[in-house]
Each structure stands twice: as C-alpha cells, then as structure tokens.
Amino acid sequence: MANFATHVAVAGMVATGMASGIAVTGMLSWSDSLILGVFLVAGTLLPDIDVDGGRPQRWLFSLLALAAAIVASSLTTRMQTTPLFTVPGQTVSCEAIAAGFLVWLLIRYPAAYLFQRLTRHRGLCHSLVVGGLWGLGWVYLGLQCLASEPLTIWLQGMTLFLGFLVHLVLDEAYSVDINNARIKRSFGSALKIWEPDFPVGSLLATAALMGLVWLLPYPHELIQWLHRGVQLLG
Structure with a gap:
C-alpha cells in the first residue's frame, strides 16, 4: 500500500x-x-x-468532531433563544455552545476509540x-x-x-x-x-x-x- x-x-x-x-x-x-x-x-x-492511531485517523476525527460541533451549534441556535452573547448578524446561545462542545468531545474521544476497536x-x-x-x-x-x-x-x-x-x-x-x-x-x-x-x-x-x-x-x-x-x- x-x-x-x-x-x-x-x-x-x-x-x-x-x-x-x-x-x-x-x-x-x-x-x-x-x-x-x-x-x-x-x-x-x-x-x-x-x-489505529495513524495520522489520517487523528486528523479526520478532529475534523469530524469540529464539523459535527458546528452543525450541532447551528441546529441548537435555531431551536433555542437564550442568548449568551451577540456577534453582528448572529446570536450565540448558551445551549448552542454547550451542545457544540459536548458533540465535539463525544466524537473526538469516545467515538474515535470505539471506532478503533470495531474496525480493521x-x-x-x-x-x-x-x-x-x-x-x-x-x-x-x-x-x-x-x-x-x-x-x-x-x-x-x-x-x-x-x-x-x-x-x-x-x-x-x-x-x-x-x-x-x-x-x-x-x-x-x-x-x-x-x-x-x-x-x-x-x-x-x-x-x-x-x-x-x-x-x-x-x-x-x-x-x-x-x-x-x-x-x-x-
């Protein structure tokens, strides 16, 4: 290969x-x-x-975790209205930040570890x-x-x-x-x-x-x- x-x-x-x-x-x-x-x-x-443990896996799960966090934050922002702070043209809520961080954490570590164990x-x-x-x-x-x-x-x-x-x-x-x-x-x-x-x-x-x-x-x-x-x- x-x-x-x-x-x-x-x-x-x-x-x-x-x-x-x-x-x-x-x-x-x-x-x-x-x-x-x-x-x-x-x-x-x-x-x-x-x-397992290769650079492609580390990079890809980092990127996947980041992309999933952005999507989770975006979807949560659409459903929630409790603002934490405001940037021009967009409101970022406490829920959106928490959801994004939680999704990033889950995919970057537990999901990556489980994927290593289940695949060859x-x-x-x-x-x-x-x-x-x-x-x-x-x-x-x-x-x-x-x-x-x-x-x-x-x-x-x-x-x-x-x-x-x-x-x-x-x-x-x-x-x-x-x-x-x-x-x-x-x-x-x-x-x-x-x-x-x-x-x-x-x-x-x-x-x-x-x-x-x-x-x-x-x-x-x-x-x-x-x-x-x-x-x-x-």
Missing part, C-alpha cells in the same frame, strides 16, 4: 490539476475551485480512517459503498445545515468521493510489484465494492447509501453543470 506521504502528494497533484482546470475554464471561481481541491485531498485520507485496516472503510456514504452524507448534511448553493454542495460531495477513489486506486497500484513482475498478496483488498469478510456491515452500509439516494433531491444543478463542462470540452 502507498504510505501517507505518497497519498498526500498524489492527492495534491490531482487536486491542483482539477482546481486549475475548472477555474481556467470559468466553470467555477478560483476560490470555489480551490475549496474543491481541499475536499479531494480530504477524500484521499478517508479510507485510512481505520488505521483495509476492511469496510476501504470499500466503494463507504466512499459513496461519505460523498452523499456530506451532500445531505450540507443541503440540510449549510447556506451554500446546492451546486456547491453536490460538487463537494462528488469531489470527496473522487478523492476516496484516488486513494483506493493508488493502493491497488502499489499492490503490483513491477520490478519482480508479481502481484502482492494485498492485491484486491483496497479497491472493492463491499467487504466480503463483513457481510452484515456491508449490507448496512448499502442500505444507508440507498436511503441517502432516496432522501436526496435530484441534482438538477449538478447535471446542468456537468453538461456545460462536456460542451466546453467538446
């Missing part, structure tokens, strides 16, 4: 090329294109979230169905909780999955020993649709993915954007 530095380097090159191409063609602004590049790099770290490297987290969950999960949360344009959220979710796929393909490429003309024992363990050794988890992940597909609206904006991109390339 490729090491952490290799994954980050390859992801950086792919993200730079993608962001530059999108921005130069005028499909998106430079700022939005660069944000997509960040999502692609983040996506390449996601399959290694099951490496190159298991279910290295499957395409989980990659789809990451991408569509972000789209669902973004459409529900963020004030961004739907096209922006859909592109971020799609780019997250693309980064996930880049990681899996790179790991499979490293499973082939070109010098000795042989295929390593790890071949086939990185790029897979499901985890055959964990059928229950694979079925649950597939059911969750289908549920997201059912819940999400049809991506009209994304389809139109992709169609415009095809026309520009043609």
